[in-house]
């Protein structure tokens with residue numbers, strides 16, 4: 660059994676999640692190949708015909724999956740129909756259940772509709788925000804993130820206000836583990 664996990668990431672959170680899922684698949688004797696998609700690596704995506712399943716993941720930016728991922732999904736639409744398919748996103752909206760329905764409608768169902776996908780499962784996962792001075796993220800990223808997140812938090816009445824100089828860990832590893840285990844079951848069925 661062989662699975663491809665293909666993902667788009669800017670700040671590395673989706674990579675962490677993809678690695679975590681890959682470890683669970685591997686520990687269930689499913690050979691797993693990770694492929695980070697960017698401008699360069701889009702030219703050498705492995706042949707999809709050799710896989711039993713594929714998991715596609717992305718961080719969300721301005722309400723969209725990363726561009727390379729959308730391009731990949733569009734161009735491999737037919738081939739994806741022959742594979743067990745899992746989708747997942749890491750996003751601000753995945754950080755609180757009050758925003759879950761919005762994320763499901765606007766980030767998952769809209770992608771499914773736009774590209775006529777038939778996923779077997781999908782997952783909406785949170786993120787990790789490092790807003791401290793020593794953060795790997797630059798000044799602009801932190802400013803934009805605080806602005807965008809606080810706007811969403813207000814809109815959905817989430818009882819939280821993001822502050823500077825703190826870290827926030829909203830990555831729901833239990834949900835990610837459940838997603839990975841469900842995919843294992845699908846592949847082995």
Ligand SMILES: Cc1cc2nc3c(=O)[nH]c(=O)nc-3n(C[C@H](O)[C@H](O)[C@H](O)COP(=O)(O)O)c2cc1C
Pocket residue numbers: 667668669670671672673674717718719720721722723749750751752753785786787800803804807
């Ligand atoms: C500039 C910027 C825009 C973002 N836009 C959204 C958004 O529209 N919706 C959302 O839910 N999360 C948004 N986020 C949060 C990211 O989706 C989240 O940090 C995710 O974990 C990033 O994944 P990555 O590190 O794999 O790129 C945004 C973050 C930044 C920095």
